[in-house]
Amino acid sequence: MLKITPFKTGLLLSSFFITALLVCAISALFMVPSLEDVMANIWNEEMQFSLKLTLITGVISTILVMGFALPIGYTLSRLDFWGKGVVKTIVNLPVAFPELVLGLCLLLLFGKTPIGKALSAIGLDFVFTRKGVVAAQFFTALPYAIRIMKSTFDYINPRMEFVSRSLGYTQFETFIKVSLPLAGNGILAATVIAFARCIGTFGTVLILAGGSYMKTETLPITLYLNISYGNMGMALTSGIMLVVVSFVAIFIFEKTEAKL
Template identity: 30%
Template sequence: MRGCCAKGLRASIVAALMVLALYVGLIVSLFWFLDPATLKQTLLSERTVFSVKLSLMAATLATVLALLLAIPAAYALSRYRFPGREAAETVLEFPIIVSPAALGAIILIFFNNPLGAWIQENIVYFVFGFAGIVLAQFVTVLGLAVRMLKAAFDEVPVELETVARTLGASPRHGFFTVTLPLAKSGLIAAFILTWAKALGEFGATLMVAGSMAMRTETLPIAIFMKLSSADIEGTVALILVLVTIGLTALFTARRILGRAVHA
Protein backbone atom coordinates (compact mmCIF):
# COMPACT_ATOMS: atom_id res chain seq x y z
CA MET A 1 0.00 0.00 0.00
CA ARG A 2 2.80 2.36 1.04
CA GLY A 3 4.75 1.47 -2.16
CA CYS A 4 1.65 2.22 -4.22
CA CYS A 5 1.29 5.67 -2.55
CA ALA A 6 4.99 6.42 -3.05
CA LYS A 7 4.68 5.52 -6.75
CA GLY A 8 1.60 7.77 -7.08
CA LEU A 9 3.46 10.60 -5.36
CA ARG A 10 6.47 10.20 -7.69
CA ALA A 11 4.20 10.15 -10.75
CA SER A 12 2.45 13.36 -9.66
CA ILE A 13 5.79 15.11 -9.06
CA VAL A 14 6.98 14.00 -12.51
CA ALA A 15 3.75 15.43 -14.00
CA ALA A 16 4.37 18.78 -12.24
CA LEU A 17 7.94 18.89 -13.55
CA MET A 18 6.72 18.04 -17.05
CA VAL A 19 4.38 21.07 -16.95
CA LEU A 20 7.33 23.25 -15.94
CA ALA A 21 9.55 21.68 -18.63
CA LEU A 22 6.93 22.27 -21.32
CA TYR A 23 6.70 26.03 -20.73
CA VAL A 24 10.39 26.54 -19.95
CA GLY A 25 11.26 24.50 -23.03
CA LEU A 26 9.07 26.68 -25.24
CA ILE A 27 10.68 29.86 -23.85
CA VAL A 28 14.21 28.45 -24.12
CA SER A 29 13.56 27.45 -27.75
CA LEU A 30 13.23 31.15 -28.54
CA PHE A 31 16.93 31.58 -27.89
CA TRP A 32 17.71 29.50 -31.01
CA PHE A 33 16.61 32.51 -33.05
CA LEU A 34 17.82 35.18 -30.63
CA ASP A 35 20.18 37.67 -32.22
CA PRO A 36 21.64 40.12 -29.65
CA ALA A 37 21.98 42.90 -32.21
CA THR A 38 18.37 42.53 -33.38
CA LEU A 39 17.21 42.30 -29.74
CA LYS A 40 18.96 45.58 -28.86
CA GLN A 41 17.68 47.28 -32.00
CA THR A 42 14.13 46.07 -31.43
CA LEU A 43 14.10 47.01 -27.74
CA LEU A 44 15.32 50.52 -28.41
CA SER A 45 13.12 51.16 -31.44
CA GLU A 46 10.50 53.88 -31.14
CA ARG A 47 7.83 51.44 -32.33
CA THR A 48 8.59 48.88 -29.58
CA VAL A 49 8.70 51.56 -26.87
CA PHE A 50 5.33 52.81 -28.13
CA SER A 51 3.88 49.27 -28.08
CA VAL A 52 5.10 48.64 -24.52
CA LYS A 53 3.73 51.98 -23.29
CA LEU A 54 0.41 51.42 -25.09
CA SER A 55 0.09 47.89 -23.72
CA LEU A 56 0.89 48.95 -20.15
CA MET A 57 -1.52 51.90 -20.26
CA ALA A 58 -4.37 50.02 -21.89
CA ALA A 59 -4.01 46.93 -19.65
CA THR A 60 -3.85 49.08 -16.50
CA LEU A 61 -6.87 51.17 -17.47
CA ALA A 62 -8.88 48.11 -18.56
CA THR A 63 -8.03 46.35 -15.27
CA VAL A 64 -8.94 49.34 -13.10
CA LEU A 65 -12.26 49.77 -14.94
CA ALA A 66 -12.96 46.02 -14.73
CA LEU A 67 -12.28 45.98 -10.98
CA LEU A 68 -14.46 49.02 -10.36
CA LEU A 69 -17.39 47.06 -11.79
CA ALA A 70 -16.23 43.63 -10.65
CA ILE A 71 -15.88 44.46 -6.93
CA PRO A 72 -19.55 45.40 -6.31
CA ALA A 73 -20.76 42.74 -8.77
CA ALA A 74 -18.69 39.99 -7.14
CA TYR A 75 -19.83 41.10 -3.67
CA ALA A 76 -23.49 40.95 -4.73
CA LEU A 77 -23.01 37.50 -6.28
CA SER A 78 -21.25 36.29 -3.15
CA ARG A 79 -23.73 37.68 -0.62
CA TYR A 80 -27.20 38.06 -2.07
CA ARG A 81 -29.82 35.92 -3.75
CA PHE A 82 -31.61 37.95 -6.43
CA PRO A 83 -33.47 37.33 -9.69
CA GLY A 84 -30.98 36.78 -12.51
CA ARG A 85 -28.14 35.76 -10.19
CA GLU A 86 -27.69 32.31 -11.79
CA ALA A 87 -27.73 33.84 -15.28
CA ALA A 88 -25.19 36.49 -14.24
CA GLU A 89 -22.86 33.79 -12.88
CA THR A 90 -23.17 31.77 -16.08
CA VAL A 91 -22.43 34.80 -18.28
CA LEU A 92 -19.11 35.22 -16.44
CA GLU A 93 -17.90 32.21 -18.44
CA PHE A 94 -18.89 33.89 -21.71
CA PRO A 95 -15.43 35.34 -22.51
CA ILE A 96 -13.92 31.90 -21.83
CA ILE A 97 -16.24 29.86 -24.08
CA VAL A 98 -16.36 32.48 -26.84
CA SER A 99 -12.94 32.99 -28.46
CA PRO A 100 -11.41 36.49 -28.04
CA ALA A 101 -11.67 37.02 -31.80
CA ALA A 102 -15.40 36.27 -31.72
CA LEU A 103 -15.77 38.55 -28.70
CA GLY A 104 -14.01 41.33 -30.61
CA ALA A 105 -16.25 40.71 -33.63
CA ILE A 106 -19.33 40.97 -31.39
CA ILE A 107 -18.10 44.35 -30.09
CA LEU A 108 -17.37 45.53 -33.63
CA ILE A 109 -20.85 44.47 -34.79
CA PHE A 110 -22.40 46.23 -31.79
CA PHE A 111 -20.84 49.53 -32.90
CA ASN A 112 -22.50 49.09 -36.27
CA ASN A 113 -25.91 48.91 -34.59
CA PRO A 114 -27.88 52.17 -34.10
CA LEU A 115 -27.14 52.27 -30.34
CA GLY A 116 -23.44 51.50 -30.87
CA ALA A 117 -23.18 54.09 -33.63
CA TRP A 118 -24.85 56.69 -31.38
CA ILE A 119 -22.36 55.89 -28.57
CA GLN A 120 -19.45 56.29 -30.99
CA GLU A 121 -20.75 59.60 -32.30
CA ASN A 122 -21.83 61.14 -28.98
CA ILE A 123 -19.74 59.61 -26.19
CA VAL A 124 -16.46 57.90 -27.16
CA TYR A 125 -15.17 56.67 -30.51
CA PHE A 126 -13.97 53.13 -29.85
CA VAL A 127 -13.27 51.43 -33.17
CA PHE A 128 -9.63 51.62 -34.36
CA GLY A 129 -8.56 53.74 -31.38
CA PHE A 130 -7.08 53.53 -27.87
CA ALA A 131 -10.60 53.38 -26.36
CA GLY A 132 -11.27 50.31 -28.51
CA ILE A 133 -8.16 48.54 -27.14
CA VAL A 134 -9.26 49.28 -23.56
CA LEU A 135 -12.83 48.16 -24.27
CA ALA A 136 -11.70 44.90 -25.92
CA GLN A 137 -9.43 44.10 -22.98
CA PHE A 138 -12.10 45.20 -20.45
CA VAL A 139 -14.74 42.88 -21.96
CA THR A 140 -12.28 39.98 -22.13
CA VAL A 141 -11.07 40.23 -18.50
CA LEU A 142 -14.25 41.34 -16.71
CA GLY A 143 -15.63 37.80 -16.24
CA LEU A 144 -12.31 36.57 -14.87
CA ALA A 145 -12.09 39.52 -12.46
CA VAL A 146 -15.63 38.95 -11.14
CA ARG A 147 -15.01 35.22 -10.72
CA MET A 148 -11.75 35.74 -8.80
CA LEU A 149 -13.20 38.46 -6.59
CA LYS A 150 -16.32 36.41 -5.84
CA ALA A 151 -14.07 33.58 -4.66
CA ALA A 152 -12.22 36.09 -2.45
CA PHE A 153 -15.48 37.42 -0.92
CA ASP A 154 -16.80 33.88 -0.43
CA GLU A 155 -13.80 33.27 1.83
CA VAL A 156 -14.87 36.06 4.22
CA PRO A 157 -17.54 34.71 6.62
CA VAL A 158 -20.84 36.62 6.47
CA GLU A 159 -20.92 36.30 10.26
CA LEU A 160 -18.10 38.87 10.54
CA GLU A 161 -20.21 41.44 8.67
CA THR A 162 -23.18 40.69 10.93
CA VAL A 163 -21.01 41.18 14.01
CA ALA A 164 -19.68 44.47 12.60
CA ARG A 165 -23.25 45.67 12.10
CA THR A 166 -24.27 44.72 15.66
CA LEU A 167 -21.29 46.81 16.77
CA GLY A 168 -22.79 49.84 15.06
CA ALA A 169 -21.12 49.70 11.64
CA SER A 170 -23.26 50.52 8.61
CA PRO A 171 -23.09 47.94 5.79
CA ARG A 172 -20.73 50.29 3.94
CA HIS A 173 -18.47 50.80 6.98
CA GLY A 174 -18.46 47.03 7.62
CA PHE A 175 -17.50 46.38 3.99
CA PHE A 176 -14.55 48.78 4.07
CA THR A 177 -13.28 47.88 7.56
CA VAL A 178 -13.90 44.12 7.63
CA THR A 179 -14.75 42.52 4.28
CA LEU A 180 -12.36 44.38 2.00
CA PRO A 181 -9.28 44.05 4.26
CA LEU A 182 -9.96 40.33 4.69
CA ALA A 183 -10.37 39.89 0.92
CA LYS A 184 -7.16 41.87 0.31
CA SER A 185 -5.09 38.92 -0.93
CA GLY A 186 -7.79 37.91 -3.40
CA LEU A 187 -8.14 41.50 -4.53
CA ILE A 188 -4.41 41.85 -5.26
CA ALA A 189 -4.34 38.49 -7.02
CA ALA A 190 -7.38 39.49 -9.09
CA PHE A 191 -5.72 42.79 -10.05
CA ILE A 192 -2.44 41.25 -11.14
CA LEU A 193 -3.89 38.25 -12.99
CA THR A 194 -6.52 40.41 -14.68
CA TRP A 195 -3.82 42.87 -15.68
CA ALA A 196 -1.58 40.09 -17.01
CA LYS A 197 -4.46 38.67 -19.06
CA ALA A 198 -5.31 42.14 -20.42
CA LEU A 199 -1.63 42.70 -21.31
CA GLY A 200 -1.54 39.52 -23.38
CA GLU A 201 -4.97 40.04 -25.01
CA PHE A 202 -4.79 39.80 -28.81
CA GLY A 203 -7.88 38.55 -30.65
CA ALA A 204 -10.50 41.01 -29.42
CA THR A 205 -8.04 43.93 -29.60
CA LEU A 206 -7.20 43.10 -33.21
CA MET A 207 -10.90 42.97 -34.15
CA VAL A 208 -11.91 46.22 -32.43
CA ALA A 209 -8.78 48.36 -32.77
CA GLY A 210 -7.07 46.85 -35.78
CA SER A 211 -3.28 46.66 -36.19
CA MET A 212 -2.08 50.15 -37.01
CA ALA A 213 1.58 50.83 -36.28
CA MET A 214 2.21 53.61 -33.75
CA ARG A 215 -1.53 53.82 -33.13
CA THR A 216 -3.19 50.58 -31.99
CA GLU A 217 -0.14 48.32 -31.99
CA THR A 218 -0.07 46.65 -28.56
CA LEU A 219 2.73 44.17 -27.81
CA PRO A 220 0.76 41.05 -28.86
CA ILE A 221 -0.27 42.83 -32.08
CA ALA A 222 3.32 43.93 -32.67
CA ILE A 223 4.39 40.27 -32.32
CA PHE A 224 1.72 39.26 -34.85
CA MET A 225 2.85 41.95 -37.28
CA LYS A 226 6.55 41.03 -36.97
CA LEU A 227 5.73 37.37 -37.57
CA SER A 228 3.51 38.27 -40.52
CA SER A 229 6.47 40.03 -42.14
CA ALA A 230 8.67 36.92 -41.49
CA ASP A 231 10.91 38.85 -39.05
CA ILE A 232 11.62 35.90 -36.71
CA GLU A 233 14.44 37.61 -34.74
CA GLY A 234 12.24 40.68 -34.16
CA THR A 235 9.32 38.45 -33.15
CA VAL A 236 11.53 36.64 -30.60
CA ALA A 237 12.71 39.95 -29.16
CA LEU A 238 9.14 41.19 -28.67
CA ILE A 239 8.01 37.85 -27.20
CA LEU A 240 10.83 38.08 -24.65
CA VAL A 241 9.68 41.60 -23.70
CA LEU A 242 6.10 40.38 -23.19
CA VAL A 243 7.19 37.26 -21.27
CA THR A 244 9.49 39.34 -19.03
CA ILE A 245 6.73 41.83 -18.16
CA GLY A 246 4.16 39.05 -17.60
CA LEU A 247 6.42 36.85 -15.47
CA THR A 248 7.60 39.82 -13.39
CA ALA A 249 3.94 40.65 -12.67
CA LEU A 250 3.16 37.07 -11.70
CA PHE A 251 6.23 36.74 -9.44
CA THR A 252 5.34 40.06 -7.81
CA ALA A 253 1.79 38.79 -7.23
CA ARG A 254 3.06 35.61 -5.63
CA ARG A 255 5.41 37.56 -3.34
CA ILE A 256 2.69 39.99 -2.29
CA LEU A 257 0.22 37.20 -1.69
CA GLY A 258 2.79 35.18 0.23
CA ARG A 259 3.47 38.19 2.44
CA ALA A 260 -0.26 38.83 2.94
CA VAL A 261 -0.85 35.19 3.92
CA HIS A 262 1.99 35.19 6.43
CA ALA A 263 1.24 38.69 7.81
Protein backbone atom coordinates in the same frame (compact mmCIF):
# COMPACT_ATOMS: atom_id res chain seq x y z
CA MET B 1 10.91 9.58 3.66
CA LEU B 2 8.23 9.52 0.97
CA LYS B 3 7.43 5.96 -0.14
CA ILE B 4 7.38 5.88 -3.92
CA THR B 5 4.45 3.94 -5.38
CA PRO B 6 3.62 3.57 -9.10
CA PHE B 7 0.70 5.97 -8.60
CA LYS B 8 2.90 8.65 -7.02
CA THR B 9 5.54 8.09 -9.70
CA GLY B 10 2.91 8.69 -12.39
CA LEU B 11 1.74 11.88 -10.70
CA LEU B 12 5.27 13.22 -10.29
CA LEU B 13 6.29 12.29 -13.84
CA SER B 14 3.30 14.08 -15.41
CA SER B 15 4.04 17.20 -13.32
CA PHE B 16 7.75 17.20 -14.16
CA PHE B 17 7.14 16.46 -17.85
CA ILE B 18 4.86 19.46 -18.38
CA THR B 19 7.03 21.75 -16.22
CA ALA B 20 10.12 20.77 -18.24
CA LEU B 21 8.30 21.31 -21.52
CA LEU B 22 7.18 24.79 -20.43
CA VAL B 23 10.67 25.71 -19.21
CA CYS B 24 12.09 24.61 -22.60
CA ALA B 25 9.45 26.59 -24.51
CA ILE B 26 10.04 29.78 -22.50
CA SER B 27 13.82 29.32 -22.64
CA ALA B 28 13.66 28.92 -26.42
CA LEU B 29 12.15 32.39 -26.64
CA PHE B 30 15.18 33.79 -24.81
CA MET B 31 17.79 31.54 -26.45
CA VAL B 32 16.94 31.93 -30.11
CA PRO B 33 17.58 35.67 -30.66
CA SER B 34 20.95 37.22 -29.79
CA LEU B 35 21.13 39.76 -26.96
CA GLU B 36 22.33 42.49 -29.39
CA ASP B 37 19.28 41.92 -31.62
CA VAL B 38 16.90 42.04 -28.65
CA MET B 39 18.49 45.27 -27.33
CA ALA B 40 18.34 46.85 -30.80
CA ASN B 41 14.72 45.83 -31.24
CA ILE B 42 13.72 47.15 -27.82
CA TRP B 43 14.83 50.67 -28.80
CA ASN B 44 13.07 50.36 -32.16
CA GLU B 45 10.39 53.06 -32.59
CA GLU B 46 7.62 50.52 -33.26
CA MET B 47 8.56 48.44 -30.20
CA GLN B 48 8.69 51.56 -28.00
CA PHE B 49 5.24 52.59 -29.23
CA SER B 50 3.83 49.12 -28.75
CA LEU B 51 5.31 48.70 -25.25
CA LYS B 52 4.05 52.12 -24.18
CA LEU B 53 0.55 51.52 -25.58
CA THR B 54 0.40 48.06 -24.01
CA LEU B 55 1.37 49.32 -20.55
CA ILE B 56 -0.90 52.38 -20.66
CA THR B 57 -3.95 50.52 -21.98
CA GLY B 58 -3.16 47.56 -19.70
CA VAL B 59 -3.12 49.77 -16.59
CA ILE B 60 -6.30 51.66 -17.60
CA SER B 61 -8.14 48.44 -18.46
CA THR B 62 -7.03 46.76 -15.23
CA ILE B 63 -8.27 49.70 -13.15
CA LEU B 64 -11.61 49.55 -14.99
CA VAL B 65 -11.78 45.76 -14.66
CA MET B 66 -11.20 45.92 -10.90
CA GLY B 67 -13.68 48.79 -10.59
CA PHE B 68 -16.38 46.45 -11.91
CA ALA B 69 -15.08 43.08 -10.69
CA LEU B 70 -15.19 44.13 -7.02
CA PRO B 71 -18.90 45.08 -6.87
CA ILE B 72 -19.97 42.29 -9.25
CA GLY B 73 -17.93 39.66 -7.37
CA TYR B 74 -19.38 40.89 -4.06
CA THR B 75 -22.92 40.91 -5.49
CA LEU B 76 -22.63 37.34 -6.79
CA SER B 77 -21.13 36.16 -3.52
CA ARG B 78 -23.39 37.92 -1.01
CA LEU B 79 -26.72 38.81 -2.56
CA ASP B 80 -29.55 36.51 -3.55
CA PHE B 81 -31.73 37.99 -6.25
CA TRP B 82 -33.98 36.92 -9.07
CA GLY B 83 -31.95 36.08 -12.20
CA LYS B 84 -28.66 35.64 -10.31
CA GLY B 85 -27.88 32.43 -12.20
CA VAL B 86 -28.35 34.14 -15.56
CA VAL B 87 -26.17 37.13 -14.55
CA LYS B 88 -23.46 34.73 -13.36
CA THR B 89 -23.53 32.75 -16.61
CA ILE B 90 -23.51 35.85 -18.85
CA VAL B 91 -20.61 37.60 -17.08
CA ASN B 92 -18.62 34.37 -17.16
CA LEU B 93 -19.43 33.62 -20.80
CA PRO B 94 -16.43 35.46 -22.31
CA VAL B 95 -14.10 33.00 -20.50
CA ALA B 96 -15.39 30.27 -22.78
CA PHE B 97 -15.65 32.50 -25.87
CA PRO B 98 -12.86 32.52 -28.46
CA GLU B 99 -11.33 36.00 -28.30
CA LEU B 100 -12.06 36.53 -32.00
CA VAL B 101 -15.79 35.91 -31.46
CA LEU B 102 -15.82 38.24 -28.44
CA GLY B 103 -14.09 40.89 -30.58
CA LEU B 104 -16.66 40.40 -33.33
CA CYS B 105 -19.55 40.78 -30.87
CA LEU B 106 -18.02 43.98 -29.48
CA LEU B 107 -17.36 45.28 -33.01
CA LEU B 108 -21.03 44.82 -33.88
CA LEU B 109 -22.21 46.30 -30.55
CA PHE B 110 -20.04 49.42 -30.76
CA GLY B 111 -20.35 49.81 -34.50
CA LYS B 112 -23.85 49.17 -35.74
CA THR B 113 -26.23 49.21 -32.80
CA PRO B 114 -27.96 52.21 -31.18
CA ILE B 115 -25.76 51.64 -28.11
CA GLY B 116 -22.62 52.02 -30.26
CA LYS B 117 -23.99 55.08 -31.99
CA ALA B 118 -25.03 56.66 -28.66
CA LEU B 119 -21.58 56.06 -27.19
CA SER B 120 -19.94 57.42 -30.32
CA ALA B 121 -22.07 60.58 -30.03
CA ILE B 122 -20.57 61.31 -26.59
CA GLY B 123 -17.04 60.72 -27.84
CA LEU B 124 -16.69 57.06 -26.86
CA ASP B 125 -15.74 55.61 -30.21
CA PHE B 126 -14.36 52.12 -29.75
CA VAL B 127 -14.05 50.82 -33.28
CA PHE B 128 -10.47 50.84 -34.61
CA THR B 129 -9.34 53.27 -31.88
CA ARG B 130 -7.12 53.12 -28.79
CA LYS B 131 -10.28 53.29 -26.67
CA GLY B 132 -11.23 50.10 -28.51
CA VAL B 133 -7.98 48.50 -27.26
CA VAL B 134 -9.06 49.30 -23.69
CA ALA B 135 -12.61 48.03 -24.30
CA ALA B 136 -11.29 44.79 -25.84
CA GLN B 137 -8.89 44.20 -22.95
CA PHE B 138 -11.59 45.10 -20.43
CA PHE B 139 -14.15 42.59 -21.71
CA THR B 140 -11.55 39.85 -22.09
CA ALA B 141 -10.11 40.19 -18.58
CA LEU B 142 -13.28 41.09 -16.64
CA PRO B 143 -14.72 37.54 -16.21
CA TYR B 144 -11.42 36.23 -14.81
CA ALA B 145 -11.31 39.02 -12.23
CA ILE B 146 -14.98 38.53 -11.33
CA ARG B 147 -14.43 34.82 -10.74
CA ILE B 148 -11.46 35.49 -8.46
CA MET B 149 -13.31 38.21 -6.54
CA LYS B 150 -16.41 36.05 -6.11
CA SER B 151 -14.34 33.15 -4.74
CA THR B 152 -12.47 35.58 -2.48
CA PHE B 153 -15.69 36.98 -0.97
CA ASP B 154 -17.12 33.44 -0.71
CA TYR B 155 -14.22 32.57 1.57
CA ILE B 156 -14.80 35.54 3.90
CA ASN B 157 -17.02 34.50 6.80
CA PRO B 158 -20.23 36.55 6.35
CA ARG B 159 -20.63 36.55 10.11
CA MET B 160 -17.76 39.06 10.35
CA GLU B 161 -19.88 41.39 8.24
CA PHE B 162 -22.98 40.60 10.36
CA VAL B 163 -21.06 41.46 13.53
CA SER B 164 -19.84 44.71 11.96
CA ARG B 165 -23.44 45.66 11.12
CA SER B 166 -24.55 44.83 14.67
CA LEU B 167 -21.83 47.18 15.96
CA GLY B 168 -23.31 50.15 14.13
CA TYR B 169 -21.71 50.03 10.67
CA THR B 170 -23.85 50.31 7.51
CA GLN B 171 -23.55 47.74 4.72
CA PHE B 172 -21.31 50.09 2.72
CA GLU B 173 -19.11 50.95 5.73
CA THR B 174 -18.83 47.22 6.46
CA PHE B 175 -17.79 46.57 2.85
CA ILE B 176 -15.04 49.21 3.12
CA LYS B 177 -13.82 48.37 6.64
CA VAL B 178 -14.23 44.58 6.73
CA SER B 179 -14.82 42.95 3.35
CA LEU B 180 -12.23 44.90 1.32
CA PRO B 181 -9.31 44.55 3.78
CA LEU B 182 -10.02 40.84 4.17
CA ALA B 183 -10.17 40.46 0.39
CA GLY B 184 -6.68 41.99 0.04
CA ASN B 185 -4.96 38.92 -1.37
CA GLY B 186 -7.85 38.18 -3.73
CA ILE B 187 -7.87 41.76 -5.01
CA LEU B 188 -4.13 41.54 -5.63
CA ALA B 189 -4.47 38.20 -7.42
CA ALA B 190 -7.37 39.46 -9.52
CA THR B 191 -5.41 42.62 -10.42
CA VAL B 192 -2.35 40.67 -11.55
CA ILE B 193 -4.39 38.14 -13.53
CA ALA B 194 -6.48 40.95 -15.07
CA PHE B 195 -3.34 42.89 -16.01
CA ALA B 196 -1.71 39.80 -17.52
CA ARG B 197 -4.89 39.06 -19.49
CA CYS B 198 -5.15 42.71 -20.61
CA ILE B 199 -1.60 43.01 -21.95
CA GLY B 200 -1.83 39.59 -23.59
CA THR B 201 -5.22 40.13 -25.29
CA PHE B 202 -4.83 39.57 -29.00
CA GLY B 203 -7.94 38.39 -30.85
CA THR B 204 -10.40 40.83 -29.27
CA VAL B 205 -8.01 43.78 -29.80
CA LEU B 206 -7.34 42.71 -33.39
CA ILE B 207 -11.03 42.62 -34.35
CA LEU B 208 -12.32 45.61 -32.34
CA ALA B 209 -9.34 47.99 -32.45
CA GLY B 210 -7.97 46.85 -35.77
CA GLY B 211 -4.37 46.07 -34.90
CA SER B 212 -3.10 48.98 -37.04
CA TYR B 213 0.64 49.62 -37.25
CA MET B 214 1.74 52.30 -34.78
CA LYS B 215 -1.88 53.18 -34.00
CA THR B 216 -3.59 50.41 -32.08
CA GLU B 217 -0.52 48.21 -31.94
CA THR B 218 -0.05 46.43 -28.60
CA LEU B 219 2.70 43.87 -27.95
CA PRO B 220 0.69 40.83 -29.09
CA ILE B 221 -0.23 42.75 -32.28
CA THR B 222 3.47 43.64 -32.80
CA LEU B 223 4.29 39.95 -32.47
CA TYR B 224 1.59 39.03 -34.99
CA LEU B 225 2.40 41.79 -37.51
CA ASN B 226 6.15 41.10 -37.45
CA ILE B 227 5.76 37.35 -37.72
CA SER B 228 3.52 38.00 -40.77
CA TYR B 229 6.25 40.13 -42.35
CA GLY B 230 8.86 37.51 -41.50
CA ASN B 231 10.61 39.86 -39.09
CA MET B 232 11.44 37.20 -36.50
CA GLY B 233 13.70 39.49 -34.42
CA MET B 234 10.92 41.96 -33.63
CA ALA B 235 8.38 39.14 -33.14
CA LEU B 236 10.63 37.35 -30.66
CA THR B 237 11.47 40.60 -28.84
CA SER B 238 7.78 41.45 -28.38
CA GLY B 239 7.28 37.90 -27.04
CA ILE B 240 10.15 38.40 -24.61
CA MET B 241 8.72 41.78 -23.54
CA LEU B 242 5.34 40.18 -22.81
CA VAL B 243 6.96 37.41 -20.76
CA VAL B 244 9.10 39.91 -18.83
CA VAL B 245 6.15 42.21 -18.04
CA SER B 246 4.06 39.20 -16.90
CA PHE B 247 6.98 37.90 -14.83
CA VAL B 248 7.45 41.28 -13.12
CA ALA B 249 3.70 41.43 -12.37
CA ILE B 250 3.74 37.93 -10.84
CA PHE B 251 6.92 38.75 -8.89
CA ILE B 252 5.34 41.90 -7.39
CA PHE B 253 2.22 39.86 -6.60
CA GLU B 254 4.22 37.19 -4.75
CA LYS B 255 6.15 39.81 -2.77
CA THR B 256 3.07 41.83 -1.84
CA GLU B 257 0.99 38.76 -1.03
CA ALA B 258 3.57 37.68 1.52
CA LYS B 259 3.25 41.04 3.30
CA LEU B 260 -0.58 41.02 3.46
